[in-house]
Amino acid sequence: MKVPVVRNILEVNDRIANEHRELFQENNVLVLNLMSSPGAGKTTLLENTIGHLKESLRIGVIEGDIQTSADAERILHAGAAAVQINTDGACHLDGNMIKAALGSINTEGTDLLFIENVGNLVCPAEFDLGEDYKVMILSVTEGDDKPEKYPLMFHEASVLLINKIDLLPYVNCNMDKIRQTVLKINPKIKIFEISCQTKEGLDNWFGWIMEHIKNKT
Amino acid sequence: MKVPVVRNILEVNDRIANEHRELFQENNVLVLNLMSSPGAGKTTLLENTIGHLKESLRIGVIEGDIQTSADAERILHAGAAAVQINTDGACHLDGNMIKAALGSINTEGTDLLFIENVGNLVCPAEFDLGEDYKVMILSVTEGDDKPEKYPLMFHEASVLLINKIDLLPYVNCNMDKIRQTVLKINPKIKIFEISCQTKEGLDNWFGWIMEHIKNKT
Numbered sequence: 001m002k003v004p005v006v007r008n009i010l011e012v013n014d015r016i017a018n019e020h021r022e023l024f025q026e027n028n029v030l031v032l033n034l035m036s037s038p039g040a041g042k043t044t045l046l047e048n049t050i051g052h053l054k055e056s057l058r059i060g061v062i063e064g065d066i067q068t069s070a071d072a073e074r075i076l077h078a079g080a081a082a083v084q085i086n087t088d089g090a091c092h093l094d095g096n097m098i099k100a101a102l103g104s105i106n107t108e109g110t111d112l113l114f115i116e117n118v119g120n121l122v123c124p125a126e127f128d129l130g131e132d133y134k135v136m137i138l139s140v141t142e143g144d145d146k147p148e149k150y151p152l153m154f155h156e157a158s159v160l161l162i163n164k165i166d167l168l169p170y171v172n173c174n175m176d177k178i179r180q181t182v183l184k185i186n187p188k189i190k191i192f193e194i195s196c197q198t199k200e201g202l203d204n205w206f207g208w209i210m211e212h213i214k215n216k217t
Numbered sequence: 218m219k220v221p222v223v224r225n226i227l228e229v230n231d232r233i234a235n236e237h238r239e240l241f242q243e244n245n246v247l248v249l250n251l252m253s254s255p256g257a258g259k260t261t262l263l264e265n266t267i268g269h270l271k272e273s274l275r276i277g278v279i280e281g282d283i284q285t286s287a288d289a290e291r292i293l294h295a296g297a298a299a300v301q302i303n304t305d306g307a308c309h310l311d312g313n314m315i316k317a318a319l320g321s322i323n324t325e326g327t328d329l330l331f332i333e334n335v336g337n338l339v340c341p342a343e344f345d346l347g348e349d350y351k352v353m354i355l356s357v358t359e360g361d362d363k364p365e366k367y368p369l370m371f372h373e374a375s376v377l378l379i380n381k382i383d384l385l386p387y388v389n390c391n392m393d394k395i396r397q398t399v400l401k402i403n404p405k406i407k408i409f410e411i412s413c414q415t416k417e418g419l420d421n422w423f424g425w426i427m428e429h430i431k432n433k434t
């Protein structure tokens with residue numbers, strides 16, 4: 001009985017995601033669903049991105065965490081609107097959680113909406129949240145074998161940010177191997193190498209966002 | 218209908234776990250369920266542990282991965298018996314998967330059995346696998362906010378290995394904060410600080426294992 005139940009949950013989720021996608025389209029909001037393992041640097045990337053783009057864009061963030069509101073507080077401090085979702089044990093965000101959060105988001109007054117998913121390299125990749133693009137972060141400290149071991153998220157993502165490249169001298173991580181494996185899984189993925197510590201490579205990521213902003217005037 | 222289904226799955230899992238626990242007890246096998254985020258260092262820890270203890274103990278490893286048999290090959294190379302489980306998308310191991318793997322494990326001829334769970338800081342903590350102890354690894358590169366954000370696994374674990382301490386000079390991670398938060402969640406947890414690169418602290422971990430081996434002669 002497990003498979004039909006799971007399928008049903010995913011079908012309901014897809015219907016809700018499509019409703020949200022229409023809402024985002026109508027209001028010209030670029031929506032990015034940000035996914036990674038715990039501690040790969042999602043919130044720090046958002047702090048940097050908000051700091052750089054908040055004069056040009058109206059930015060909102062839906063923060064998904066199992067517990068605490070610490071990340072939403074960091075986002076508010078960085079200068080964007082933030083709504084915290086606590087999943088209360090659940091390991092990913094789904095459409096119903098986004099629906100609840102959207103009551104507190106002014107989509108008309110938002111150009112760029114990030115959804116920061118729960119830190120988990122597996123389950124979040126299965127749930128469409130109505131986003132335009134899935135963006136994932138891999139930290140070089142996680143090792144170069146992660147794409148072949150966790151292929152779904154690399155397959156679903158449109159952008160891969162390889163983060164913490166400032167730590168490359170101290171860890172055993174082959175960047176060529178990552179690139180080759182990822183491009184075999186997903187030939188169209190866009191890969192950026194970044195460090196939120198040294199700021200290396202972040203301009204390319206900011207440039208990608210600005211290219212994809214819909215409401216260009 | 219979601220909650221009863223989930224409860225039913227966990228009840229079935231607990232029944233299978235208890236059967237396995239009896240089997241392990243009868244055969245004097247110490248069973249450790251090893252859990253962490255992707256890339257925190259589970260397989261590297263096992264390579265080091267097998268290398269150090271294989272002359273004293275008969276060691277087996279059940280390797281849980283979504284795909285690939287790369288980790289089981291590393292374990293075989295390190296000198297232990299290994300069985301690979303591919304979960305085919307599932308984000309954690311459960312009792313039925315362990316049952317399938319146990320057909321290939323000689324429990325009578327094993328003193329120490331590791332179950333290396335899927336890399337995931339959330340879901341594996343919910344599933345009893347019949348182990349004696351849950352052991353978790355946190356890498357310092359994941360940051361000091363993980364215990365409060367992912368409390369269940371820290372609550373369930375008997376041992377926490379804080380790994381990659383050789384990277385402490387290069388990352389923003391407060392070890393005191395980790396210890397304080399973890400001990401608030403789980404006052405009885407045993408914490409070891411280790412580096413599989415420099416081997417610092419590993420002797421304390423090996424000592425813990427030897428203290429808990431059942432079949433002392």
